Amino acid sequence: MKVDSVHRDDKHRFSKPAVPEVRLIEGIGVEGDAHAGATVQHLHLVRRNAAAPNLRQVHLIQRELIDELNAKGYDVAPGDLGENITTDGLDLFSLPTGTNLRLGDSAVVTVTGLRDPCNQINKLRTGMLKEVIWREADGTTVYRVGIMAVVSTAGVVRPGDPLTVVLPPEPHEPLGLV
Template sequence: MAKVISINISEIKGVIKTPINEGFFKEEHGLEGDGHAGKWHRQVSLLAQESIDKMIEFGVPDLTPGKFAENITTEGIVLHELPIGTRLKIGATIQEVTQIGKECHKGCAIKNEVGKCIMPTEGIFTRIIKSGIIRPGDTIEIM
């Protein structure tokens, strides 16, 4: 069963995010209070714990949820294989996959601190179709 491991937030883009107990994900905006939110196609970023585990196996120490600036850390779902347009029910929200991977921007704090970033190949982005609260432990369903 796919589930949420962590909800992570930061006030600005491109920095490591801090885990929180729950997040309100607003329709056509993203995680309230997060620097990544706004009226665009990359409102929410997701990364699988399995992808983080790959980096740990490569010898990168101290990797915890939020270190790759993802809003939602997941488990039990291969995110980067989902087709664009896939709708996901995560907690009380409905989200639509809008992009797979991304190009790291110059001076990326994550790449500088961690040494390598897995978001460009295995992270995904969604937009919020239906608002709601998401908490760690909530299930993820492909609609």
């Protein structure tokens, strides 16, 4: 398990360009990213409650999802879906809430939940939203456009850095939308 790529953008745009490294700041997020802050920074959440804690400081997507979307004919590169960190070799969607992910030498993020997909995904690639959100036969909605985390321990993260998973104590709480 490793970090595939890292991304940052100081503007509220949907996609984020790749950078050589990101610096994670405890309780804030990715230094220089538009979504960094102790309180919510996502524009639709700010309108609801600007004083709410930012549970979406770091957005992670697994490389395997990007590969799957490309295999289905969508031209998607790491960072296109707005993630800060693209991982390789880890099923992010199987992690419980409260999982700690050690990234590189010292950075640790704590998983808070699933990213809530929005229609901007279809603006990026027409029809792609149905590939990352759907309803199962039993009525359960499946969300697969990454997970969100907060920075628990500061550090620098680079492509190729190792990624280590530390599960929280049981009972495990499944990921919900944040």
